[in-house]
Each structure stands twice: as structure tokens, then as C-alpha cells.
Amino acid sequence: MVNFSNKVKDLNGSAIRDLLSVIENDNMISFAGGTPSPETFPKAEFAEIATEILLEKGNIALQYGATEGYAPFMEQVRARLKKQGIYKDGDGLLITCGGQQGISLAAKILLNEGDLAVCENPSYVGGLNAFRQNGARLEGIDLLEDGINIDRLKSAEFAGMKLLYTIPTFQNPAGITMSERKREQLLEAVRATDAYIIEDNPYGELRFAGEEVPTIKQIADRGKNNNVIYIGTFSKILSPGLRLGYVVATPEIIDKMTVCKQADDVHTGMFSQVLASEYMSRYDIDAQIAKTRALYKEKYDIMQGAIAKFFPDSVQVTKPQGGLFLWVDGDLKADCNEISRAAIAEGVAIVPGNAFMADINAKTSAFRLNYSAPLKEQIQVGIERLGRVLCKLS
Amino acid sequence: MVNFSNKVKDLNGSAIRDLLSVIENDNMISFAGGTPSPETFPKAEFAEIATEILLEKGNIALQYGATEGYAPFMEQVRARLKKQGIYKDGDGLLITCGGQQGISLAAKILLNEGDLAVCENPSYVGGLNAFRQNGARLEGIDLLEDGINIDRLKSAEFAGMKLLYTIPTFQNPAGITMSERKREQLLEAVRATDAYIIEDNPYGELRFAGEEVPTIKQIADRGKNNNVIYIGTFSKILSPGLRLGYVVATPEIIDKMTVCKQADDVHTGMFSQVLASEYMSRYDIDAQIAKTRALYKEKYDIMQGAIAKFFPDSVQVTKPQGGLFLWVDGDLKADCNEISRAAIAEGVAIVPGNAFMADINAKTSAFRLNYSAPLKEQIQVGIERLGRVLCKLS
Numbered sequence: 198m199v200n201f202s203n204k205v206k207d208l209n210g211s212a213i214r215d216l217l218s219v220i221e222n223d224n225m226i227s228f229a230g231g232t233p234s235p236e237t238f239p240k241a242e243f244a245e246i247a248t249e250i251l252l253e254k255g256n257i258a259l260q261y262g263a264t265e266g267y268a269p270f271m272e273q274v275r276a277r278l279k280k281q282g283i284y285k286d287g288d289g290l291l292i293t294c295g296g297q298q299g300i301s302l303a304a305k306i307l308l309n310e311g312d313l314a315v316c317e318n319p320s321y322v323g324g325l326n327a328f329r330q331n332g333a334r335l336e337g338i339d340l341l342e343d344g345i346n347i348d349r350l351k352s353a354e355f356a357g358m359k360l361l362y363t364i365p366t367f368q369n370p371a372g373i374t375m376s377e378r379k380r381e382q383l384l385e386a387v388r389a390t391d392a393y394i395i396e397d398n399p400y401g402e403l404r405f406a407g408e409e410v411p412t413i414k415q416i417a418d419r420g421k422n423n424n425v426i427y428i429g430t431f432s433k434i435l436s437p438g439l440r441l442g443y444v445v446a447t448p449e450i451i452d453k454m455t456v457c458k459q460a461d462d463v464h465t466g467m468f469s470q471v472l473a474s475e476y477m478s479r480y481d482i483d484a485q486i487a488k489t490r491a492l493y494k495e496k497y498d499i500m501q502g503a504i505a506k507f508f509p510d511s512v513q514v515t516k517p518q519g520g521l522f523l524w525v526d527g528d529l530k531a532d533c534n535e536i537s538r539a540a541i542a543e544g545v546a547i548v549p550g551n552a553f554m555a556d557i558n559a560k561t562s563a564f565r566l567n568y569s570a571p572l573k574e575q576i577q578v579g580i581e582r583l584g585r586v587l588c589k590l591s
Numbered sequence: 592m593v594n595f596s597n598k599v600k601d602l603n604g605s606a607i608r609d610l611l612s613v614i615e616n617d618n619m620i621s622f623a624g625g626t627p628s629p630e631t632f633p634k635a636e637f638a639e640i641a642t643e644i645l646l647e648k649g650n651i652a653l654q655y656g657a658t659e660g661y662a663p664f665m666e667q668v669r670a671r672l673k674k675q676g677i678y679k680d681g682d683g684l685l686i687t688c689g690g691q692q693g694i695s696l697a698a699k700i701l702l703n704e705g706d707l708a709v710c711e712n713p714s715y716v717g718g719l720n721a722f723r724q725n726g727a728r729l730e731g732i733d734l735l736e737d738g739i740n741i742d743r744l745k746s747a748e749f750a751g752m753k754l755l756y757t758i759p760t761f762q763n764p765a766g767i768t769m770s771e772r773k774r775e776q777l778l779e780a781v782r783a784t785d786a787y788i789i790e791d792n793p794y795g796e797l798r799f800a801g802e803e804v805p806t807i808k809q810i811a812d813r814g815k816n817n818n819v820i821y822i823g824t825f826s827k828i829l830s831p832g833l834r835l836g837y838v839v840a841t842p843e844i845i846d847k848m849t850v851c852k853q854a855d856d857v858h859t860g861m862f863s864q865v866l867a868s869e870y871m872s873r874y875d876i877d878a879q880i881a882k883t884r885a886l887y888k889e890k891y892d893i894m895q896g897a898i899a900k901f902f903p904d905s906v907q908v909t910k911p912q913g914g915l916f917l918w919v920d921g922d923l924k925a926d927c928n929e930i931s932r933a934a935i936a937e938g939v940a941i942v943p944g945n946a947f948m949a950d951i952n953a954k955t956s957a958f959r960l961n962y963s964a965p966l967k968e969q970i971q972v973g974i975e976r977l978g979r980v981l982c983k984l985s
Contacts, residue, residue, distance in 0.1 A: 198843075199700075199701075199841075199843050199844055199847070200701075200785065201700050201701070201847055202699065202700060202701055202702055202703050202706075202725070203703050204699075204703075205699060205700050205847060205850075205851055208847075208850050208851065208854070209850060210849070210850045210853060232654060232655050233654075235649070235650040235653070235654055238649055238650070238653040238654075240645050240646060240649035240653065241645075241646070243645045243649070243653070244641075244642045244645040244646050244649075247638075247641040247642055247645060248638045248641055248642050251634050251635075251637045251638040251641060252634060252635070252638050255629070255632055255634035255637070255638075256629040256632070257832075258832050259629070259632040259634065259637070259830035259831070259832040259833065260626060260627075260629055260632070260830075260831060260832050261626050261826075261831045261832065262832065293856075294688055294834075294856040294860075295856055295857055297854070297855065297856050297857045298855060298856045301854060301855045301856065305596065305598075305599060305724070306593075306595050306596060306599050307593075307594075307595070307596055308596050309596050309597055309598075310704070312596075323853065323854060323857065326850075326853065326854035327854045327855070329854070330699070330851055330854050331596070391594065432655075436653035436654075436862075437653070437654060437655045437857075437861075438651075438652050438653040438654050438655065438656065438860065438861035438862050439653065439860060439861075439862055440688075440856065440857075440858075440859070440860045440861075447593075449592075449593050450593055453593070453595055453599060453602075455604070456599075456602050456603060456604045456720075457599055457602065457724055459604060459717065459720065460602070460691070460695060460717060460720035460721045460723070460724050461691065461692060461695045461721070461855065462687075462688040462689055462691050462692040462695065462834065462856070463689055463691045463717065463831075463834075464834075465834070466688075466832065466833060466834045466860045466863055467831075467832035467833075467834075468830075468832050468833055468862070468863065468866075469860055469862065469863070472862075
């Protein structure tokens with residue numbers, strides 16, 4: 198038995214990951230993933246530029262690079278974020294190995310063992326594990342229809358928190374978007390503490406209905422608040438396989454993250470960065486995102502249509518205006534793990550809701566559905582199968 | 592002022608990195624880098640396969656992948672390491688974002704704050720920072736001509752160490768290779784403790800003279816020792832820009848590292864892994880390495896030839912049989928930082944030796960020279976310049 202460090206000894210793999218290994222089966226329809234649809238990857242465009250990059254910029258793309266990121270790519274990211282109101286002059290920027298590394302670095306630079314990290318309940322497992330592996334004491338606050346329960350956040354219990362982790366737009370797993378009013382209240386509540394807000398926004402650009410809501414970072418900038426660490430990614434709008442994300446925060450925070458990243462993996466893959474940079478120079482990434490949004494809207498509509506037809510009335514499903522996920526809950530006579538097992542027996546995979554809880558032993562009948570990855574024809578069939586399971590259990 | 596976590600608050604960037612930013616100057620000849628020569632990158636071969644990968648395997652190369660690594664690439668890495676005697680049946684394997692991430696994960700899973708991590712003095716800065724950012728108490732043991740000082744290692748002072756970090760072959764920065772006898776002694780000394788040996792071997796395949804020495808992992812396997820965590824990389828033999836490294840250790844250790852890696856960056860870049868995998872299927876990576884070795888041998892000979900001609904006799908230079916680095920020390924009337932400044936004034940960059948010390952405030956006149964990155968004609972001119980500096984200071 199290895200004597201692992203205290204901070205990691207109780208850390209377990211994501212339940213989703215274990216689940217995904219079970220469902221490698223031709224007949225299985227999976228709503229358990231959290232991946233973008235490969236139909237959206239700009240393969241032809243990348244293919245067109247990859248050879249040229251290797252032959253003409255190979256000395257850069259295949260060599261070590263700066264820890265901060267590849268300068269031309271950083272410039273493009275900055276310009277894009279500025280247009281979106283997320284980056285302001287004087288902010289720091291760090292290119293990371295996916296958004297996950299941004300969360301992980303934020304956790305590392307802020308958390309001592311035993312420090313309180315607060316999250317939405319439910320929340321993204323990968324984020325929670327980043328806090329757990331820094332020895333955080335993790336507490337969840339219930340997620341209401343318009344975002345986190347602010348009254349609860351203001352209670353004495355959370356006054357000493359070191360960070361608050363939120364996915365305010367098209368939340369994973371619940372699909373919920375925090376209202377602008379609540380974002381303001383959140384900022385105000387956190388300003389009263391010494392805590393930082395980790396704003397994780399992987400899905401914000403995947404809106405297919407409704408009105409844009411400003412990011413928490415954007416609202417914080419209006420009030421000259423410096424307590425938001427903003428995490429973004431190209432995984433859901435371009436390609437996760439390239440592992441490209443970024444962090445926007447004060448230079449002091451970005452500098453410390455950079456030093457830590459240097460000791461973690463030196464720098465983010467150069468070929469990936471040069472490829473994304475050339476792609477953004479030559480093609481219209483916003484048109485690419487618009488195509489993705491349109492596809493996800495279609496899949497979303499198919500899924501909601503099938504749910505209306507096949508799910509029992511006792512079950513509630515969130516109605517997000519973008520993103521990748523729906524959250525299902527209701528008056529069911531089974532725990533989420535039982536539902537998951539029954540679904541697998543019917544040839545359909547979901548993620549049981551307890552995987553997303555700060556306390557993974559919490560009892561819930563809720564579960565997550567993904568509509569970006571399955572094919573349109575699979576969505577129809579899969580929801581019908583799942584409907585049979587839920588009807589039996591309701 | 593941000594209230595950073597205890598483990599990172601005193602962590603500073605690598606002095607080398609700061610130095611490299613100073614020397615972006617056309618007339619400057621740099622022996623300060625640690626990068627492979629871009630002349631060795633298989634650009635044409637990569638260009639030949641990249642388009643095909645994107646068009647035919649884009650759904651895999653651009654998508655999320657397993658945290659452990661891309662299965663066909665893992666199979667190739669396993670087969671290669673098995674042939675080299677480094678991987679044995681029953682071992683675990685994890686593909687990492689460069690060798691650096693392997694060191695970082697080993698540090699994370701083993702070290703509590705205040706734990707003793709032992710390294711060679713001097714040693715690789717990135718390794719040392721990985722231990723520092725986990726709150727380790729870092730102690731260096733002097734490096735002798737045939738490797739670490741074993742008598743010192745056996746002293747009571749080190750009995751409670753949690754890990755020992757070594758680069759046994761063509762050490763960075765000293766170029767020293769630990770003798771087989773000393774590797775056996777090291778294993779024996781560490782077996783008497785509960786510590787793990789982190790064997791970092793980025794340069795082992797870059798031998799251009801002398802006889803192979805078995806890895807510590809290999810010797811440990813003969814004695815059924817399970818206390819070696821072996822770190823390898825493709826950065827020095829293929830391309831650092833792809834960020835591909837790996838760890839070989841017991842499944843228990845690899846499983847814990849995998850869970851931590853999942854929370855750090857989900858997985859290593861898929862396009863990089865598929866590219867390296869296809870490259871290894873279609874081309875002969877050993878022939879590629881042989882070409883690199885031949886080039887470095889030429890550069891090494893030029894550098895040693897120029898050193899013999901231009902350096903004062905009072906200066907000693909190591910004579911490695913491979914790798915990227917020489918270590919210079921001697922009876923000089925100046926500290927390494929003064930030498931570095933004087934060298935920059937003459938248009939040549941080196942890395943001052945204290946950057947590589949467990950205690951960066953240690954006084955030394957030693958410094959590191961790299962011969963892989965500069966062009967052959969630069970080596971001659973640069974060493975002549977440096978010789979002038981050293982003659983003045985000797």
C-alpha cells in the first residue's frame with residue numbers, strides 16, 4: 198500500500214469515466230457523455246493548414262514554447278474576449294491545457310488543506326475534484342431555477358470560504374443559467390468575504406435561444422472588482438482534442454498560475470496553439486460556432502420533443518437555452534444509481550446525479566442527459582427507451 | 592495582495608526562463624537553452640501524415656480521450672519500453688503532458704507539506720519546482736563524478752525522506768551519468784526507507800559515446816523492487832511542442848496519478864498522441880534518434896574542441912557521453928551570476944549554476960552550457976567569446 202499524500206488519498210476517479218467504459222457497446226445509446234459532437238469539428242479546415250504549419254512554422258510548432266502561451270494566439274484570444282467584454286486592458290491571460298487546467302491552477306494557488314471551497318450543488322465533477330485534490334473542504338449550495346441560493350451563500354457558514362466555483366451559464370450538469378440580478382447579488386455577497394469567484398464558462402457561446410447574460414467577470418469589471426478568475430476553453434467551440442483553454446484574472450494571479458503551470462507541464466502544446474491561431478486567422482470561428490449552435494438546437498428540440506412524448510408527467514426536466522445538458526428530476530421511486538442501472542439494461546446510458554454532488558453519498562433520483570454527442574436518430578430511440586424505464590419507476 | 596496558498600506563495604519562476612527573455616537579441620549566442628535542435632524535428636514526415644489523420648481519424652484526434660492515453664499510442668510506448676527493458680508485464684503506464692507532468696504528478700501523490708524531498712545538487716529546476724509547489728522541504732545531495740553521494744544519502748538526515756529525485760543519465764545540468772554500481776547502491780539505500788525514487792530519464796536515448804548503463808527501474812525490477820517511478824518523454828527524441836511524456840510505475844501509483852491527471856487537465860492532447868502514434872507506425876523512430884545523436888555528437892565535439900582552445904586551464908568541464916549539457920566549474924574569481932552578466936556583455940548566454948541548486952542562494956561559480964540548440968558555427972564563436980570572459984575572471 199502506497200502512503201499517498203493526504204490531499205489525494207481519498208480522491209476517486211469520476212463516476213462518469215467509469216460509466217463510459219461500461220457502455221462501449223454497439224447497441225447502447227449514450228446520453229452520459231459531455232463531449233461536443235464530432236460532426237462539428239472543422240476537420241477539412243485543419244487539414245488544409247496543418248501541412249503548411251508543419252513545413253513553414255515547424256520550428257515553432259514542434260519546439261518548446263513560453264509558459265504563458267504562443268504570443269500570436271494569445272493576441273487573438275485577447276481580441277476576441279475584449280469584443281465579448283470579458284477581457285479588459287490590464288488583465289492577465291494564461292493559455293492552459295483545456296479549461297480544466299485553469300480550474301486546477303486556481304485551486305492550487307488559493308487552497309490550503311482544510312480551506313473551504315464552495316460550489317453549486319450539483320456541479321461539474323472535474324471542478325470538484327480539482328478542489329478535493331488540494332485538500333479543500335468542499336461544501337455545496339443548492340442550485341435554484343435562476344442560479345445558486347444566495348441567501349444560503351450569505352449565511353455565516355460560508356463567511357470563511359476561500360473560493361466559490363460557479364458555472365453560471367448553461368450549468369453542467371443542470372443546464373441552468375444564473376440571472377443577471379443574481380450575478381450581481383453573488384458578486385456583492387462574495388465581496389463581503391476574502392474569497393475569489395472561479396467563473397467557469399465553457400458553454401457560454403453555445404446559446405441557441407433567449408438573451409445573452411453578461412458574464413460575472415464583466416459585471417465585476419463595471420464595479421472594479423478584482424475577485425473573479427475567469428476560465429474559458431476552446432473545447433466546446435473548436436476541438437477538445439487540442440486541449441486549449443485560458444484564464445483571465447489580475448496579473449498577480451496570472452503570474453502565480455504561470456509559475457505553477459511551468460512546474461506542472463511547462464507549457465500548452467505548441468502545435469495545438471499554432472493550429473488554432475492559424476485557423477482563427479484564416480477562417481471565421483464565429484461562423485463555426487453558429488453552425489454548432491444550430492446543430493445543438495436541432496438535437497435539443499428532438500430530445501425535448503421525445504421527452505414530452507415518452508417521459509411520465511411526474512418527471513421535471515430543465516429547459517436550457519444553450520449548452521450541452523438537461524437535468525432530470527422528479528418524484529421517482531428509485532435512487533439515481535438504480536435508474537442508471539435500469540437504463541443500461543434497456544440500452545441507454547445516463548449519469549446518476551450523485552456524481553455531481555459535493556457529497557457523493559447524497560441521495561437523489563436526479564440524473565443528467567447530454568444531447569450534443571448522440572446522433573439525432575439515437576436521441577429519439579434513446580429517450581423512448583429511457584421513458585419506459587422512468588414510467589416503470591414513477 | 593492575494594493570499595496565496597502556503598505551498599505556492601514562495602514559488603518563483605525559473606531563472607532560466609527570465610534569462611531567456613533577456614537574450615532575444617540577434618547578436619547573442621545562447622548556450623542557456625535546454626531545447627532540442629529544431630534541425631532534428633521530423634517536419635516533412637509529420638506533414639505527410641497530419642492531413643490524413645485529420646481527415647480520416649479527426650473524430651478521434653480532435654475529440655476528448657481517455658485520461659490514461661490513446662490506446663494504440665500506449666501500446667507502441669509499452670512495446671518500445673519493453674524492448675529497452677524499462678517496462679515489465681504488470682507495470683502501469685500513463686501518458687502525460689511531457690515528462691514534467693509525470694514529475695508533477697509524482698510530487699502531488701506523494702508529498703504532504705513539510706515532507707522531505709531529496710535531489711541531486713545541482714538538478715533540473717522544473718523538477719525541483721514541482722516538489723516545492725507541493726510544499727516539500729527540499730534537500731540537495733552533492734553530485735560526484737559517478738553520481739549522487741551515496742554516503743551522504745545514507746546519513747540519518749535523509750532517513751525520513753519521502754522521495755528521491757534523480758536524473759541518472761546525462762544529468763541536467765551536470766551531464767553526469769550514474770555508474771551501474773552506484774545505481775545498485777542507491778536502490779539499496781532507498782530500500783531501507785519508505786521513499787520512492789523518481790527516475791527522470793529524458794536524455795537516456797541520446798548517447799553518442801560509451802556503453803549503455805541500465806536504468807534504475809531496470810535494476811529495481813531484477814530485485815523485484817517496486818519503489819521506482821520512471822519518467823520518460825518524447826520531447827528530446829521527437830518534438831517537445833507535442834507535449835508527450837509518460838510514467839511507468841506500479842498500477843496502484845499509476846491509478847492514483849490518473850485520477851489526479853483527470854482533475855489537472857483531463858487528458859493529454861489527442862492530436863499529438865495520434866500524430867506520434869502514426870509517425871511510429873510508418874517511420875523508424877530509432878533512425879530518427881540516431882540522426883539526432885549524430886548531430887549532437889558533432890556539436891559536442893565542436894564545443895569541447897573550442898573549450899580546449901579558448902577556456903583557461905583553471906576551469907573544469909564535464910565530458911558527458913550524451914545528452915544536451917556540459918557543466919563548467921573551476922577556480923574563478925567570480926560568482927556564477929557575475930559570470931553570466933559578464934558573458935551577456937560579450938554576447939553569449941549561459942545559465943548560472945545557482946539556478947539548479949536546492950538552495951538557490953548557494954554560492955557557486957559553476958554554470959551550464961547547452962550544445963544541442965545553437966548552430967555549429969555559433970558554438971565556435973560563442974565559446975571563443977566565453978573564453979575571453981573566463982580568462983579575465985580566472
